[in-house]
Amino acid sequence: MDTTKKVNVLLSAYNGEAYIRQQIDSILEQSYSNIELYVRDDGSKDGTLDILREYEKKGLLHLEAGENIGFVKSFQWLIAHGGEADYYAFSDQDDVWFPDKLAMAVERLKDMPEDIPVLYFSNYDFYDGELNFLSHRKAGKPNISFLNSLVDCVSLGFNSVFNRTARDMVKADMPKKSTGHDWWMYMVCAGMGQVIYDERPTVKYRRHNSNVSDGGQSFLKFQIWRFKRFFLNHYFARIHEQIQEFGSIYRDRLSAADQRKLDLFTKDGFHPLTALHKVFYPKKLRQKAIDEIFVRLVFLIGRL
Numbered sequence: 001m002d003t004t005k006k007v008n009v010l011l012s013a014y015n016g017e018a019y020i021r022q023q024i025d026s027i028l029e030q031s032y033s034n035i036e037l038y039v040r041d042d043g044s045k046d047g048t049l050d051i052l053r054e055y056e057k058k059g060l061l062h063l064e065a066g067e068n069i070g071f072v073k074s075f076q077w078l079i080a081h082g083g084e085a086d087y088y089a090f091s092d093q094d095d096v097w098f099p100d101k102l103a104m105a106v107e108r109l110k111d112m113p114e115d116i117p118v119l120y121f122s123n124y125d126f127y128d129g130e131l132n133f134l135s136h137r138k139a140g141k142p143n144i145s146f147l148n149s150l151v152d153c154v155s156l157g158f159n160s161v162f163n164r165t166a167r168d169m170v171k172a173d174m175p176k177k178s179t180g181h182d183w184w185m186y187m188v189c190a191g192m193g194q195v196i197y198d199e200r201p202t203v204k205y206r207r208h209n210s211n212v213s214d215g216g217q218s219f220l221k222f223q224i225w226r227f228k229r230f231f232l233n234h235y236f237a238r239i240h241e242q243i244q245e246f247g248s249i250y251r252d253r254l255s256a257a258d259q260r261k262l263d264l265f266t267k268d269g270f271h272p273l274t275a276l277h278k279v280f281y282p283k284k285l286r287q288k289a290i291d292e293i294f295v296r297l298v299f300l301i302g303r304l
Helices: 020-028 048-057 071-081 101-109 146-151 164-172 181-192 219-231 235-253 256-263 272-279 289-300
Strands: 007-013 035-042 062-066 087-091 118-127 133-136 160-163 194-206
Touching (some): 035 048, 071 164, 087 101, 160 164, 272 289
Parallel strands (some): 007 087
Antiparallel strands (some): 118 160
């Protein structure tokens, strides 16, 4: 195995004493050996920091013991201070990686252009809180496009690996309105680079509910949660702010076609013609039919 390309793993931890040791071990035991692990503890109140210091004393990871600033800013700190490497991988604290996860990612990334931002993400399997297998995630090839990245995040932090150019771009203009480190990275790579999907699972995605749907919850609970998220809170107001900030930073670097797509979502207030344009936009925007219906209703009532 060619391990000349270095991978830095970025893990933000918070009150994860029950599971974090398993995740760290799965990272350190990767078949791909040229890695370094950077961990920021986000002000844990349990024994997480003690566990992390055990690994730090053995020279197995770089540790920052920080104040509680939330997972988005914690991961942003890691992007800014996570060392120099060819590739970077986000990691959650309670999953477990397959032994070849990073090897599989490097295999797909190594032949990609280095002068544009490139994001790789993979499929994953569902496991319960005790790490018993529940189900394979059944999904076809995701709808990957810049337009999709404005209203949906198909890559999740735990299954994402990206190149140095992507890291450098985000580090140079760190967002203040990002709803998620993974979503922002997806927007950057979809808009100005390339996104690679690997249908092979690489992560044991730990869910703390044994009745699993694709979102990790029972079907009924998931639909109730989905409805509340789309219509009864400020979820899309935050997404609107994220899109506006993305436009203020990167609009001039986008193609003319993608600039027009971006402009559909950056105006403040309700504009009937713009809303109708989005409602009847001819391209698929989300992954599932129910999400597609919901998001177009959101357009219709002017939430996004």
